[in-house]
Amino acid sequence: MKITKKENTKETWSNEDNKQYYENIPIEIFDKYTITGGFENGCDVDVIYNNYLRNAASIIDVGAGYGRVIKHLLDRGYSGKLMAIERSKNFYCSLYKKFSGRAKLFNCSVEDFKETKIANVALCMWSMLSEWPKDKQVEILKHITTFCKPGGIVILENISHLITPKNVNVYEQKLYKAKTEYGILCGYIASTEEINYYAKAIGITKTKHITYITLTGRERIIHVLWV
Numbered sequence: 001m002k003i004t005k006k007e008n009t010k011e012t013w014s015n016e017d018n019k020q021y022y023e024n025i026p027i028e029i030f031d032k033y034t035i036t037g038g039f040e041n042g043c044d045v046d047v048i049y050n051n052y053l054r055n056a057a058s059i060i061d062v063g064a065g066y067g068r069v070i071k072h073l074l075d076r077g078y079s080g081k082l083m084a085i086e087r088s089k090n091f092y093c094s095l096y097k098k099f100s101g102r103a104k105l106f107n108c109s110v111e112d113f114k115e116t117k118i119a120n121v122a123l124c125m126w127s128m129l130s131e132w133p134k135d136k137q138v139e140i141l142k143h144i145t146t147f148c149k150p151g152g153i154v155i156l157e158n159i160s161h162l163i164t165p166k167n168v169n170v171y172e173q174k175l176y177k178a179k180t181e182y183g184i185l186c187g188y189i190a191s192t193e194e195i196n197y198y199a200k201a202i203g204i205t206k207t208k209h210i211t212y213i214t215l216t217g218r219e220r221i222i223h224v225l226w227v
């Protein structure tokens, strides 16, 4: 999708506004975005697999979509406990068909998920944190940290805020907006400095930021936060 015109991206939006998009978009179409993004081969998972995932006893995939990350974890031989949260019924059905025998699945909003200290790693891949506006990101990140066992880690994967995301109409001041036939998708891409700021605000002292380049030459970043 081309950026066609400049629009006001400062209007208020919420995570709830993206819900319809994920209910309506056919999975085959959404899956094609992994090809334009250049991570259909799971290169995002490869960046962190050996150091943080392979030996983790349990992983919770937060906003798991249709199971892309779970598939890549299993393809790489992950043998620990798997859990996943996904709000979209559309994506959850696919997740359920493919992985209900292997992973414990929850069809609810992350915000309503109340189980605590259940995983060694909480994974938020493919710009999951961007699904919330800037002023809500610390709060949601803090909530996600409660899913982790003591000594656990939260992993946030994001596109670099320095490049324009594909398939959006507007990208301005780290805010993107895509008006599509399936619904509106808005997001806010936090910079590394902002992620560090969020971490500090919730008492996390150790972070690591790993930059990587996808198959289509897109710069993306994985933030590792020790809870």
Ligand SMILES: C[S@@+](CC[C@H](N)C(=O)[O-])C[C@H]1O[C@@H](n2cnc3c(N)ncnc32)[C@H](O)[C@@H]1O
Residues within 6 Å of the ligand: 015, 018, 022, 062, 063, 064, 065, 066, 067, 068, 069, 085, 086, 087, 088, 091, 108, 109, 110, 111, 124, 125, 126, 127, 128, 131
């Ligand atoms: C860009 S997709 C990423 C999917 C998956 N993490 C991956 O890497 O393939 C974002 C996902 O987050 C889900 N999501 C957004 N807000 C959510 C919320 N409040 N609770 C649970 N899932 C949510 C969407 O339904 C969608 O599946």
